[in-house]
Amino acid sequence: MIAGFRLEQRGSIGPLRTWALSLGAIVVAMVLTGVLFAAFGVAPLAAFATLVDRTILDARGLSEVVRRAIPLMLAGVGLTLAFRARFWNIGAEGQLLIGGVAASGVALFSGLPGPLLLPAMFLAGFAAGAAWGLGPALLKVRLGVNEIITTLMLNYVAIYLVRWLINGPWKGRSLSGFAYSDVFEPAAWLPTIGTTRLHWPTLTLAIAAAVFVAWLLTKTRFGFEVRMMGESPDAARYAGVDSFRTTLVLVLVSAGAAGLAGVGEVAGIHHRLVDPASLSVGYGYTAIIVALLARRDPLAALVTAAFLGWVAASGDVMQVALRLPSQITGVTQGLVLLCIIGVEPFLRYRLVRVPRNAGNGPDGVRPVPKGVQ
């Protein structure tokens, strides 16, 4: 209870209310970001106007927003599936990196003919991402090991694996001094729209993945059982759900989607295996915000990924046009996540005024008014 108010549980949660609250959270986060702008001596409203002008109203800027959104969509959609079953996969970052590694390996060393190269890279990336999620899934269902820890720790393994590869065995011959792999042959480059960096095949794949996961969750027996497991593990056991198999499958799909995001980054943007910090820029972690902001709905994750893609693209504009430090992107993302978590209680509870006649006074009792007794 705070200052005469207390929380009371609500009966039901409507989708309208969910969207309104999410939007409210974003507005609050934007206001706080505006305060930050002011602290750096930039007029907040003018700053936001510049941001909108250079990202949404400008074709090239818009392409950058979508370009940033692509990995967030793929990884985020995957996470909505895992989070539905309450498998808290924090490892999309590592799964994305490993997907990029596998695709790079195929591009650099497989020797496959041109037309087969890109499909093989996507397949390898999916498989590698899925494999990266397999360990935590098995440890969870067999031994009850907390998946938050294992998936998070594997991110670091993936980061150092990439570093080792580009500094060691896969270090490019043509680029002595820089830690990159060799550039892929052009057959392993994804096509982009015009002169932008928008690799549209990955975008198509991301939208297809969202539709597929939505279909899985709503139309199939598997999706029904995933939802059951997430909502009530006891009821799922009672209903005869094979939690071992179901968890395994859903984690493979979820982690595989993050792996695909990694393929898109190496084949669409960098065309070689680069340092993990440039390959991902935290997409795997931002995807967690994407999935949570979408309230674990895969189709809504497309929208929230676009929003967080805008935040990321805005970061570039802030640096260049407003001369703000690059870290401000991370701060904005953090504010969004904080506000989303902050409004969570209002989804399930309402604020109710505690009636004055419940009494007052610090000693817990007060005299009976005359005539009452």
Add this chain to the structure above:
Amino acid sequence: MRSVSKRFPGVLANDAIDLTVRRGEVHALLGENGAGKTTLVHMLYGLQAPDEGAIYLRGRRARLRSPRDAKVAGIGLVAQHFHLARRHTVAENLALALPETPALFPTRALRAPVAELAQRYGFEVDLRARVGALSPGEQQRVEILAALLQGAELLILDEPTSVLTPQEADRLFAVLQRMRQEGKGVILISHKLDEVLAIADRITVLRGGKVVATRDAATASAGELATLMVGREVTRGRSPSAAGPGAVRLSVRNLTVHSERGEARLNGVDLDVHGGEIVGVAGVAGNGQAELAEVLTGLRVAEAGTVLLDGADVAGAGVRDLFARGVVHIPEDRNAMGVVGGMKVSENLVLRRHRQAPFSKGRLLDWREVSRNADGAIRDYQISTPSRDTVTRQLSGGNVQKVILARELGGAPGLVVASHPTYGLDVAATELTHKLLRDQRDRGAAVLLVSEDLDELLQLSDRIVVLFRGSVTGTVDAAGAQRDEIGLLMAGDRTPLAPAGSQA
């Protein structure tokens, strides 16, 4: 309490309640589940604020906005589910309950007052024991002790005997007796008529959120109270099976189960259930009934013993396999296990049947069939829900149980395992549940009814098997059974009885 009212969305949980508890009085609150007892207690303990009316303590209006206020005002609560840290010792738990606990060596200051209280009330407590290792009765004494340490002048006990053996209940009553002598007030919440009559000074009966009567225990009768509780004469008639039992459908031999911690939960249980027969399982909670139901429905694997279902060995079969063989289960915890609270009513109506035709077409679900099934079940079982798409969590307990009954009994089962099927239900839902179980029996199904409600067991069962510490202490024919005979068996007394029914 004066004219205290509390509204929840859709219900008036407490309607202008007047209640007075005197010093040195044990005041019983009697009522069925849903009568408003818990809401009343929550308001007294500061967990909920009344919408109207006020609470007075010692003639002064009390402002109880949180349990902390209630504690300061001298109100203690021993809830049905204990609020103790199981991994900590008794002393540590008591220290947590104190208003001013020293930061260092918090338990040192406790010893003297605890010893004094223990002596006054005849407690035996080991301050160094871990709470998790104590019996429910001992844990309850720790809770009472915590309340007394806080200086409680008014102690509220919510269904205190539901977890106790009769002997432990007697010890509890001795403590309450002592509190009465010390001039403290006690509110005892219960729906057990006999114990209320035995211990209380006055009894207030709640029904539908209203006080229907307050009686002196000395002059009240069980029959009168029961009538007040349910609002009409209770018919305790039996309706035995018309056809009589058929062939053995379920045959259990030497069933043995250990808990995760290696304690024996079932100890060589033998049991037969015939088609067209309801076999009741009686026992104080925690004597193996839950494990028996779990093994029979595939939720738990037995270490030893055989389970024959219509002659086929099904020991070790999983939930899905047993359900396909016609074993249905009305689980004890209907909200956590029987339904998925966050899913729609229509989805919960196919929860276990979703793998069968017509709901599954290959790997896809046919939602049109799911909706059609829901409409039929809502109509046939009179499930009161705004729509088939309503989130099941929003339904009342009785309607949640109807969802489970409709799903489990809708498909002509061979064995029905019903665990506490009417616990917490109102009279109408209880009657419907009983009727549906009888219908299954008359259809020729074997019904195993686990319940703590002896009246329900006597009313519905053909035979009653009594479990004590995982063993069958006796089987009695329900028609001629005496309550005290079953009570003795529940307490582990294996005095040979006249053989009744088939203990093969």
